[in-house]
Amino acid sequence: MNQKVFKVMGLLALAMVFFSPVSMAANIWATVSKNKVVKNEVFQLRVVVDEKVSSDDIDFSSLEQDFYVSRPSFGSSINIVNGNRSIRSEWNITLAAQKLGLAKIPAFTIDGNSSKPIAIQVTQDLDEPKASDLVELRTSLDKTQLYPNESASLRIRLIVKADPRRLQDPKVLPPNADGLTLTQIGEPNQYQSVLDGVEVTVLDQNYRVTADNPGDFTLRSAAFKGTVIYGNDRIGTTKLITIDTPAETFDIKVEPKPDGYTGVWLPTSRLSLAQTWTTASGEQVTPNSVLETKVGDSLTREIIMEVEGLPQERLPEFKISYPESIRVYSEKPQFSQLDNGVTRMTLKQVLIPKQTGSIKLPSFDLNWWDSQNKQQNTAHLDSLTLTVAPGESLNTSVAPPQYSAPIETKTITVNDAGFWPYLTALFATLWIITSGLFYRSRAPKQTINQTSKLDLDSSAPLVDALKSEDYFKAQHYASQWLTPVNVDDEKMRKEIKEELDLMQKSRFSSQETGWNASNLLKLIKKVDKMPRSNNKPEEELAKL
16 A cells, blocks of 8 residues: 555656646736837836746847837846745836837747737827937038039038937938049037027038049938937926938039140139249249349249149149259148138249349249139249349359569678677667567457457358258358358368258258258358458568
8 A cells, every 4th residue: 555655656746847847837927117108208118037037038129110129138036035935037128119009019928928918009299309309410512513523512510409418329321422532521520509599519521522524423411310318307208219310412413524625624613823932031022023143042932722622632733844044943732621622732942043144934824624614714823034143152262372572682791880780680689579479469369350250240140040940041141151251171162062952952852851951050160160361462561
């Protein structure tokens, strides 16, 4: 009997082991914070399972058809009360209805058990703001008809009228166009402003739209996508308002290059060309006039061109042919982008005459196509005539010393002159010694002071110009300094000339030479300390 009881109890235990998963299947239920909401209103969904499960055991992607779905928050807990142990797994999700009418939260299933579906009634809130009341996107294109290489300016302005901190996942989709070149101009500019008495956040960004080939093209401007958390303090609700501003489109027509156009292709609605002539001393020269100068003196020609609707890389190079009697140093063109969409190019050329006579610096004509009036125009720069005189030579000749012809002496023989010759010779000797000592103590000091003062005064402007790296003035002052200075050392003259040439190349050449004025300053200091002739013969002392 006991054995039969034990067998029955064993069978019951075994049955409990096999059938416990079915009889103790997990229970699952779902609840919402409210089942009557307005469109975009936020409410909570909670899903609970009474056993330990994984966070990815339920797929909530089916909710995305009717609701905005936040990232689920998941957690598991174990509670023991009076020896009773319970396990709980829970998901919390924020939802917002996106469609009017009846929305449905489906049943969720785990281990064969399912929750009950929930019906959500969605109505329209008449007080809900429009998307444009929260975020506004404005775009403008200055022209829709272009020529190859010509550009239009696309301006994009995003105005956020809500608190920027309430924006979720904001995305500004950039513009695009097939067959056109889009270039971003600068960095986005974000700032605070006031619109209709309300403080707003503004984001500005500009683009350059450049035509490459003739044809008809479509430009799609920027678009904005994001979500704004909007709270209604009157009824105490919070909404998630989806913002989806589509891109505005522009039809652009690119005309072909007109037949019969001559010169470099420059299509633009506005072009201006100006120039200035400046001497080494900083004086402005009137164009189409005559300038008197010297060999070796520099003259700067600065050309400024302003073009609207043409990017830097589409501008041509200026080629001006100068006569062989002019040495030309051209700087690299400098470009700047103005706020009104105008590209400015500045070109500096330093011109140095190499020979005397009358030299005409040529004028310059630039053809361009007026895209607004559809006609060819020509920009003109006047010429300048130079009257070049001989320059100051570095190798100034030194006048040969003058020598007096030997004075014929006559010997007189005195017989029996007594002591008077001896007395006269004594007084003459003392007078010569005294005079010699006097001139020796006075003359050298006076000469040294005068020479030092002359050299210091004449080289000071040149030294100042070199230290301030004003090589225009340095070239001018170098010729002035060398005028009264005679350098007898052939090697010294050659070194000074080489340094002056290197100075010109380092300032005006398109390639870097790495030259600095330290060596030239040392040479100037050496020359200032050297004794030099002033081209005058030494005066002879008067005969006694």
